[in-house]
Amino acid sequence: MNVLLIALLALPLLGAAATLAPATVFGADPRAQDRRALRFNAVVTGLVLALAIALAAGFDRSHPSRMQGVTDTAWIPALKVRFHLGVDGISLPLVVLTALLTFLCALYSTKKLPNGEGTPGARVFTGLFLLLEVGMLATFLVLDLLLFFVAFEIVLIPMYFLIARWGSGARTASANRFILYTLLGSAVMLLGFLLIGLKAGTFDMTALAAAHGHGLSHTTQVLAALAIGLGLMVKAPAWPLHSWLPDAHTSAPTVGSVLLAGVLLKMGTYGLVRVLLPVVPDGAHTLAPYLGALAAVGILYGSLACLALARPGRRGDLKRLIAFSSVGHMGFVLLGIASLTPVGVNGALFANIAHGLVTGLLFFIVGSLKDRYGTADLDTLSGETGAALYGRAPRLGALLAFAAVASLGLPGLAGFWGEVLAMFGSFDPAAGLSRPAFVTYMVVAGLGTLLTAAYLLVVVRRVCMGDPAQSTVGEVAELRGYEAVSWSPLAALTLLAGLWPALLLGLSDPAVKHLLAGG
Template identity: 70%
Template sequence: MNDTALQYLLAAILVLPLLGAVAALLPAPPGLRGRDPGQAVLRHGVTVTGAVLVLSLVLAAGFDHGHPARMQATTDLTWIPALRVHLHLGIDGISLPLLVLTALLTFLCALYSYFRPPAASGQAASGADAGAPTARTGGPSPKAFVALVLLLESGTLATFAVLDLILFFLAFETVLIPMYFLIARWGGGDRERSALRFILYTVLGSVVMLLGLLLIGVKAGTFDMVALATDNGSSLSHSTQLIAVLAVGLGLAVKAPMWPLHSWLPDAHTAAPTVGSVLLAGVLLKMGTYGLVRILLPMAPEGMHTFAPYLAAFAVVGIVYGSLACLALARQGNGGDLKRLIAYSSVGHMGFVLLGIASLSPAGVNGALFANIAHGLITGLLFFLVGAVKDRYGSSDLDQLAGRTGAALYGRVPRLGGLLAFAAVASLGLPGLAGFWGEMLAMFGAFRPGGGLSRPAYLTFTAVAAFGTLLTAAYLLTVVRRICMGDRDTAHAQPVLADVRGYEFAAWTPLAALTVLAGLWPAVLLGLTDPAVRSLLGGN
């Protein structure tokens, strides 16, 4: 496929969700309303996100896989001449997988929401009827819900496709408001406080990041990300690079989330509806680590070299801290919430991504990008499954789920229990599944870091990260034992629970299948990222 066709495809992928969001707020044509206007607008969300997914797959098929380091599907139009801001779009082997992942997860979330719209106050159904397809359109407004999801998709896709620093910042900010309202209006528990904390942390980080981006653009004389990456920091002094890395890195670290800037994440995940948690973990967290790779590694290499050991240290602390927090939540009697536990696990898993980036080596950065995709697939599946467990049991509290004999998922809903166990072992990095390669390559990169970095320090970081993998296995296997195993309580009458239903199977199967495919055939993804990573690292 020629570059012009790819150019139009990429533009359509970015514009279509925006148009769909506007259309979702308009009255539906009489012939499309059906019996329930709420279901009609949810069906509209499935249609638009499905079309975006198809276009992204066509874009991926037409991508020149022989030259993944070259920017393709490029558009470069002058937007604000006075500020030298361009509408510059394009994709390479680094951004393409994230673009497809975003389109896939958003479509699966829209499909899931068509059958299970989030309730207005985050109240889950329970009992025998839980998990059944329903025509209810919970939440303040199905129109607003669909419009927000589509706006979120558009902002996330744009973040991975724009090649101008100002456009990157605008796209980066676009996703904050939709996620805030998804948590505040459709969340559960302390949703308003959690949403406010989310927006305060991310906006404050973004303000600092904007200052850093402006510094880079003003000092280099351009905001063009391709030109800045090609320049490889030669137009920026050492002190400028240090300030830029500190400012931009802090803003990106909040979204990553890097310890100790992660404290907004557990509350946001616990309060968010299932769809919000999937999108937050699956794609929004990737925006921070993507920015580190796309902006700071090639544009401020000296500054990154200076701060890399500190980033690695924070990363391994996050790995151990996240695992210890999960172990504490998993212990009996601590009243741990399963959604909160999975949220804390993201702090640990994203720590491996940050460690790989901090190694400044091709192996480590490739591992970080692989772990990004693996985390999106596996944690997205985990949040879907936790939402299903909460729907059926009316709670995600581990002590309530375990109870006297355990939730006994294997005995009561064996397919759901099997899927949860599969996602858990994928998350702990079982060889042959996607979670293994990213973490292994990140530690391998830290074992042999880039030139000029202290090898003894990085060997220590590698050992601490390896210890974190043991802690990860401990808490995930504890969770599986507590809620999947146990005898059925035959002494008391219990409602019949539905096992995995058709729409759940449709939403979850692609994630499980891709987790296996990426684990067995990692070359598909690494073949895309490796040439682009070596180009960003200056050919190392």
């Protein structure tokens, strides 16, 4: 299995390097170059997905708490930094999700790559896209703090250019805000990593998790938890560190939004579980009530912002609305982590995967609506003079409604279990945490679920319903073949995870208990 882990990183890295070859390798004609580069992107990401599936198939499910496929060799001996890879029941679902979403985005891009004056060619897009995949996968596979930081940073430059060069609207300003926020957060996070490494004498995440804070003073743990937590919460994103997200999503191309919501946000919450909880448990315990409070405020804030955008006359952008919904949904993830209980953390990890599937599907659909209508403005798309999808493109409308009810947490779909388990964890938090405070957070989160249902049903009514005969918009294309191929796996997995939650919980539960117990 260690060969699979190395291949998962080496294959897209070699693919990105191949795009630096002379342009004639992809053909003499510029149009042929673009087509071949995009197909090359789909082939490489497809092979990476095949490797991820093989990794999942060969994973020993009877021992999901044990690191498997381990590679551990010296990288920078002078700093005691090692090239250390491994996968367990916490990281495996995220690796598969990352490989799946990147492949579906690459497949979608073969038919729908943004282009126009000043937009770089497909070969540049492919190189950046594959480099982005390397960073995302490495984040979930590495087991050394400094290597984790490197992987965490690799994704920033490709995503910056995806927004700035292939985006729309105020794309340069949005890309600048994205990279400034995330770079600043990463710099603070690195200070926390260095503090731990210098005090503990190692950057090895498995050794630090096994020590479970032993050898680190309470003050050191609190300072490290504060620095690392701030850096990770920027990426999560937690309120009030979220303000880069709506602009980035609004300006990003469709595939950029899918990967930003489906994978990049998960890197922050994964880091909280993988690093903060087992490595500095006293610091995590001290900061948990504040993290829970920020999570509860984020849930309520995200829902109210979405309700405001969904109101008629507000010129609300659907991509911006879904971005704000992510602030609320990731609030449930943070609330589950803050409870410091196996139930809550399992709920957070489940909600991570569910959000990646459902919100990825929503961004795909909204991107297609923007392509068809030339806008994602909700007032333009709404009512009798707008989209009326049920009458004009019923399959597209049905898929939008499906994604919306999955996002609001309908039982039987993926969005339900993570939110419920996170609230259960908040109802009975870990020993030493204030139960009245966390019950209050749970009540606020429950109110957030009601508001989430309200704004998503408003969106479905305004975009899908109406009289198509009175619509002022011309003909609207029904669900296209490449769209169905790209989106169907997300819809199917959303249903599968909702009906069979043990598929994920059976992997994460033993691993979470192991981490919380000091494994």
